[in-house]
Amino acid sequence: MAFVLFLSVFLIAACGLVYELIAGAAASYLLGDSILQFSTVIGAYLFAMGVGSWLSRYLTRSLVARFISIELMVGLLGGFSSTLLFFAFAWSQGFRFLLYALVLAIGILVGLEIPLLMRILRERYQLRELVANVLTFDYLGALGASLVFPLFLVPRLGLVRGAMLFGLINALVALWSTWIFRHHLPQPLVQRAASAFVVLLLGAGLAIGDRITDTADAALYADEVILARSTPYQRIAVTRWKDDIRLYLNGHLQFSSRDEYRYHEALVHPGLASVAAPRRALVLGGGDGLAVREILRYPSIESVTLVDLDPEMTRLFSTHPLLTALNGNALNDPRVRIVNADAFPWLESTRESFDFIAADFPDPNNYSLGKLYTTAFYRLLKRALAAGGAAAVQSTSPMFARQSFWCIHETLKAAGFRTYPYHAYVPSFGEWGYVLATHTEWRPPEQLPSGLRFLTPANIRTLFEFPPDLAPVPAEPNRLFDQVLVRTYDREWREILR
Amino acid sequence: MIRRRDLAAAVIGLLPKSEPRIEGGFVFESETEGPDLGHRLRDRARFPAPRRTERIETLIVGGGAAGLCAAWHLLRRGYRDFLLLEMERQPGGNARWGRNDVSAFPWAAHYLPVPDPRQTLTRELCRDFGLLEGENWNERHLCHEPRERLFLHGRWQEGIEPAIGLTPEDARQYERFQQIVGELRQTGAFRIPMEEGLARSTPAIRALDQITFDQWLAQHGFSSPYLRWYLDYSTRDDYGTSLEGISAWAGLHYFAAREPHELGPLTWPEGNGWLVQRLLERIGARVRTGAMVHSITRAGARWQAAAGDTRYDAAFVIFAAPTWLASWILDPPPPRWPFAYAPWVVANLTLHRWPENRGLEYAWDNVIYGSPSLGYVVATHQNVKTFQPETVWTWYMALASGRAADQRRLLLGGDYSYWKEIVLSDLERAHPDIRRCVRRLEIFRIGHAMPRPAPGAIFHPERFRRARHSGTLVFANSDLSALSLFEEALYRGVSAASHVLRLASRAGA
Secondary structure, three states, rough: OHHHHHHHHHHHHHHHHHHHHHHHHHHHHHHHOOOHHHHHHHHHHHHHHHHHHHHHHOOOOOHHHHHHHHHHHHHHHHHHHOOOOOOOHHHHOHHHHHHHHHOOOOOOHHHHHHHHHHHHHHHOHHHHHHHHHHHHHHHHHHHHHOOOOOOHHHHHHHHHHHHHHHHHHHHHHHHHHHHHHHOOOOOOOHHHHHHHHHHHHHHHHHHHHHHHHHHHHOOEEEEEEEEEEOOOOOOOEEEEOOOOEEEEEEOOEEEEOOOOOHHHHHHHHHHHHHOOOOOOOOOOOOOOHHHHHOOOOOOOOOOEEEOOOOHHHHHHHOHHHHHHHHHHHHHHHEEEEEEEHHHHHHHHHOOEEEEEEEEEOOOOOHHHHHHOOOOOHHHHHHHEEEEEEEEEEOOOOOOHHHHHHHHHHHHHHHHEEEEEEEEEOOOEEEEEEEEEEEEEOOOOOOOOOOOOOOOHHHHHHOOOOOHHHHHHOOOOOOOOOOOOHHHHHHHHHHHHOO | OOOHHHHHHHHHHHOOOOOOOOEEEEEOOOOOOHHHHHHHHOOOOOOOOOEEEEEEEEEEEEHHHOOOOOOOHHOOOOOOOEEOOOOOOEHHHHOOEEEEOEEEEEEEOEOOOOOOOOOOOOOOHHHHHEEEEEEEEEEHHHHOOOOOOOOOOEEEEEEEOOOOOOOOHHHHHHHHHHHHHHHHHHOOOOOOOOOHHHHHOHHHHHHHHHOHHHHHHOOOOOOOOOHHHHHHHHHHHHHHOOOOOOOOOOOOOOHHHHOOOOOOOOOOOOHHHHHHHHHHHHHHHHHHOOOEEEEEEEEEEEEEEEEEEEEEEEEEEEEEOOHHHHHHHOOOOOOOOOEEEEEEEEEEEEEEOOOOOOOOOOOOEEEEOOOOOOOOEEHHHHOOOOOOOOOEEEEEEEEEOOOOHHHHHHHHHHHHHHHHHHHHHHHHOOOOHHHOOOOEEEEEEEEEEEEEEOOOOOOHHHHHHHOOOOEEEEEEEEEHHHHOOOOHHHHHHHHHHHHHHHHHHHHHH
């Protein structure tokens, strides 16, 4: 009997420390600055335990029943503490408030535990022996928890399910206390039923804990996340809200299904429709297959080569029903060849030539991506472009990054292209820019494929007119050894976001 | 993105981790290569007698940059009756390179400064290799941005010249130094190749070769620790010698011989190994490796050189190996060669991930202020991938101060784990998690990497004597310039080759 009692002390001490560690770890992870978080959480927790110990003096009757209720409350609050914290972080502004409220509440309850237990056990043991044993097991429990937390709990279970496991232990202590102290309980069955209920609740939580973390992840995006993948290259997330499907790469919006046709029609048709009987096309970047979809509208096209770094990206957009519906199953078309490779080295090594090339890369926000916008890269592009062909280059926004846009234009010119800058309005992006690059003079197409929703032969010309607020500004070409574009782009977007 | 795995990583990240194993060892130190071979020469070890004789008109001894450039020049002039012998299995000397599953990487020299229009010979080579087209440098081979950064006061700054925490006095001294350098540049006495400027030397300029750079700086009141660090770094980097050991002439040459240039340098993943490969493409079949010439003797009007089981009977010899070796190979030996040679350590680290990096992006050249090393160069910098999860870094250290012989003992005395620890603890200053990122670390100990241009070296009579071409055996190593630069090796190699071409055409006529 003595052993079971002191085991209870050991377990509830361990539980108490675990909740404190969980609160500190969750706060550090979500808010950063782990020294501040751990220090304030531990301080608040110890203070609350003091408050609990002090409050214990006001509990005078039916101590055992009180002890069991406290265990159940600690189990529930502590067990769901990390779940509550993650949801509060994802969905509300009150994370800090909830954090300290939880820490104080759990701390007060844990502070009540040991004084109550000592008073319950007072009749069975001498004070000297009692204090020594209870405190010994209390500290041993703390040691156990501090070892289990980093070595087993966090790596194997995670914070959400780890908290539930320890909540369950609190509830089990309550449950067996209804047996041990059954002679002290006026209605042992009621307590037992309550304990069993809490045990079941936490057991269920433990079983579905995985799904809870996924839901919290989803909450970081405004819309429902229907697909999320972490690949070695990037984090891919697809969201849906009603009929609007959006693709995010590393948290940056790539397209919205509501207006992507504007972006992709503008990327492909001004160039491709101007080429006489185009046969071979190349898409660099653009693993979503949306530019490919536009290219396949031309019956003369015999092959489309899609070069995208991330195999997971092209796999998703050729297998997931929702995504293949978006790109019209373009990536499964027998004319399409998918190459998962880094664009610059691939272009350097290829000896093929193409009638139409679309360069659809992420914006040049670092030196690695900036390489794909240099004269060196565009010279390779020029080599790969067949006589009479046209290349279209995604060129960031002439509105938000005006000088960057004209820098890309200047770079294509310096690489020896004839250039024709244009822009289109894409609501989810804003005013967006492209540069058309050719060997010989370009004339706007007289005809476009049928089924377009944005472009007409008449309105294509208007895309090439720049209002005064988007008009050319002087810019230097971007070169591998002097990436002015990356610095310009960084400066311009910083001014926007300021 | 709250995921359980990330949470675990966040918390576990706080705990100390056992370090992963780092593989590696010394390179170029097997039985037939490396220091032992040189030592056998020095100790006059017995070599087997040659069993066969091969007759050739011109023999080039040494397959480093100088020897290869000599061969390049001979071939360009349509001369084919020559053979190049290299003692190591891999040609290239200080421009040797390696390759693994991640990248190619240099084993020593790793760049060529963009030659200004006066450097006609270097420009000619660049044109031949497609680096210079018309007046345009090939962008692919110029060092990509970001080029250089310096770890100073706990953070990375752009460029190698210290810019954080300078007092107005530091800045004034810096400006004054630039001004003096500008004036020296105007004299035309500091040129690359160095020989071309010497005729313009005034007594005041000759006097610069009589004192150390350190003494010169003190005389001119240059006391700024930042300036002195930068100058010391520069002379260690190019000449393997610190301020206290280098001739003021050589220290100033580093700055006064080149126009301040926006472009460059030219560099490649394998460093100057790229140049060696272009040279070998042209010369290939006439290069024999693993062929150490251990004796060269006169035989009437001709020369007999023994290497392995073959005796080469040649009319002309271009001795392009390090000049100090001639004392052990030539019979009778030439006068004592008076220069000491700086020992170097070069390490190539293969990283399975990049260390955490805040602030500035990784540059090509990354230098740590106050470190005895020269920092590291990122071998994957010049590849144009947007995604490069693994990389190779080349770390350099010249054992630049004290007596060269003592430093060499230190170099050869330390075992692999000693030098590995030096490399890692040096990088740890700027990258605390470096040990968890490295999976392979290989070390090249170079006993005699380059001549130290000590005071007196530039105007030393023996240097002039050895560099002058007379007779049928001529010297060609870059150490004839006392400055270990690719351009000097090219100049010496081509000069020697031109001399041989003159003699050969005279003999043929």
